[in-house]
Amino acid sequence: MTARSHSVPLVLTEEVQEALAAGQAVVALESSIIAQGMPHPTNIETALKVEETIRQRGAVPATTALLDGKIRVGLSAGEIERLGTAKDAVKVGRRDLARALVTKAAGGTTVSATSTIAALAGIRTFATGGIGGVHRGWTGHLDVSADLRAIAMARVTVVCSGAKAFLDLPATLEVLESLAVAVVGFRTDVFPSFYSRETDLALEHRADSAEEIARQMACQDQLGLPEGMVVVNPIPADAEIPRAEIEGLIERALREAEEQGIAGKAVTPFVLERVKQLSGGRSLAANVALVVNNAQVAADIAVAYSKLAAGGA
Numbered sequence: 001m002t003a004r005s006h007s008v009p010l011v012l013t014e015e016v017q018e019a020l021a022a023g024q025a026v027v028a029l030e031s032s033i034i035a036q037g038m039p040h041p042t043n044i045e046t047a048l049k050v051e052e053t054i055r056q057r058g059a060v061p062a063t064t065a066l067l068d069g070k071i072r073v074g075l076s077a078g079e080i081e082r083l084g085t086a087k088d089a090v091k092v093g094r095r096d097l098a099r100a101l102v103t104k105a106a107g108g109t110t111v112s113a114t115s116t117i118a119a120l121a122g123i124r125t126f127a128t129g130g131i132g133g134v135h136r137g138w139t140g141h142l143d144v145s146a147d148l149r150a151i152a153m154a155r156v157t158v159v160c161s162g163a164k165a166f167l168d169l170p171a172t173l174e175v176l177e178s179l180a181v182a183v184v185g186f187r188t189d190v191f192p193s194f195y196s197r198e199t200d201l202a203l204e205h206r207a208d209s210a211e212e213i214a215r216q217m218a219c220q221d222q223l224g225l226p227e228g229m230v231v232v233n234p235i236p237a238d239a240e241i242p243r244a245e246i247e248g249l250i251e252r253a254l255r256e257a258e259e260q261g262i263a264g265k266a267v268t269p270f271v272l273e274r275v276k277q278l279s280g281g282r283s284l285a286a287n288v289a290l291v292v293n294n295a296q297v298a299a300d301i302a303v304a305y306s307k308l309a310a311g312g313a
Contacts, residue, residue, distance in 0.1 A: 009101055010120055013074030016062045020122055023310055025059035025302035027295065028073075028118035028126040028156070034080060035065075035089040035108025036269045037129070038284065039276075044084040046288050048077060050127070050295045057299035059125075064117045066092055066100045066107035073121045083108060091265050094150045111158065112150035115228060119154035124217060124305060126158045127298035129291045130194040131230065133163040133172030135267070136254065143263075144175065151228040152179035157217055159186070159231045159298040161290040165194040166250045166271050169201055176230060184213065186233040186297055195286050196243040197234040207231075210297065214304035233297045239289035241282055249278040 012020070019026050029050060034043045051061040063075045065083055075083070083089055083106060092100045092107035094116045100107045109117065111131050118126050132145025145167075151158055163172045173191060176183055183191070184205045191201040207213050213231055220229070234240075253274035257263075262270050276284045 008120060009070045010117070011070045011072050012062075012121060013076075015060055016074040016121075019060040023306055025299065025306040026062050026123045026125070027054050027059050027298045027302050028114055028121070028123045029061055029063040029295075030109050030111060030114040030126075030128050031063055031065040031075070031083055032091055032108035032110045033129060033291065034063075034084045035086065035106075036091050037108075037272060038287065039273075040084055042284060042288065044081055046291060047080050047084065049288075050292055053292055053295045054127075054299045057296055057303065059299040059302045062118075062121070062123055064109045064114050066097075066105065066109065069101055069104035071097070071101070071117055071120075073117060073123075082106075091269075093146050093265070095146060111147040112145070115147070115150045115154040115156050115158065118156045124156060125298050125302040126156050127291075127295045128158060128160050129287055129294065130162055130164045131158060131160050132268070133167040133169070134175055136166065136168045138168060138171060148172070148175050148179060148181070151176075151230060152181050153226065154228050155220070155226055156228045157213065157231060157298075157301060158228060159233055159294045159301065161194050161235050161294060162192040162199075162232050163194065164268065164271075165196065165246060166254055166275075169193060169199060173201060180225075180227050181230055182216070182227070183230045183232060184216070186213070186231050188232065188234050192232055192234040193243060194290070195235060195241040195246045195283060197237065197240050198243060203232070210300035210304045213301045214308050217301075217305050218308045231297070231301070233294050235286060235290040236293050239286050241279065241286055246275070246279070246283070249275050249283075252278065
């Protein structure tokens with residue numbers, strides 16, 4: 001591996017570096033899902049499956065993480081295993097990047113950190129499960145994920161299945177609008193809620209092909225707009241958990257988190273784990289399915305965008 005620059009401790013694999021230099025499609029991936037978001041060995045199995053899915057669609061995967069005092073863009077299978085089994089891996093958001101580098105902590109990158117890293121590396125497309133957002137009860141206790149502002153600051157297209165289902169989804173959409181972040185439904189007219197395909201939140205914009213998304217990205221480049229874009233891709237129908245069913249489990253998990261004094265970055269992994277237990281593992285299976293599906297769509301968008309950048313149709 002070779003450091004991308006002397007000023008930023010950014011290390012790209014040879015595969016990622018060559019793909020970017022050649023103008024080929026590259027898809028950034030977060031690693032908090034490996035370090036904190038899923039149990040072992042599902043975390044490692046899913047990470048490897050997502051990477052393979054992206055390669056099968058003609059793009060290069062670039063899983064981001066912090067290891068040995070460096071920002072890594074692209075990991076080997078052994079490094080994914082290392083991160084997925086590390087007991088001391090920290091959850092790294094945008095605000096934590098410098099601290100994790102100084103302390104040389106092993107870190108799983110969140111959406112906010114990965115968006116930032118992708119922008120530094122020159123990667124335009126990023127696949128994840130669900131973005132963070134405005135937490136429920138924000139009027140009494142303001143809790144807004146750094147993901148939203150980070151996406152607004154990085155010209156990166158984030159493909160996700162909406163925001164995490166336990167968030168205040170209408171408020172999350174409002175904040176994205178205030179930050180001038182375009183939210184586009186991929187073959188959907190509504191904002192999905194992670195485990196579920198349907199909500200009552202209508203979207204203003206819909207795209208029915210990866211090529212249409214790529215053209216919007218290229219137009220954004222021409223306009224010089226710095227904001228990223230959020231592409232919401234519903235979970236596959238055969239993997240979803242109906243909204244009415246999952247909502248009761250989420251509310252119970254959130255009550256338990258409050259009763260136990262769990263707050264901040266610890267809320268997401270706690271709620272995901274508790275919902276998995278309460279659903280008999282169905283929520284984890286749904287999470288895996290939607291992440292893989294989002295990787296497919298992100299790879300298709302990245303390939304279409306690379307063709308546009310090369311002057312193709």
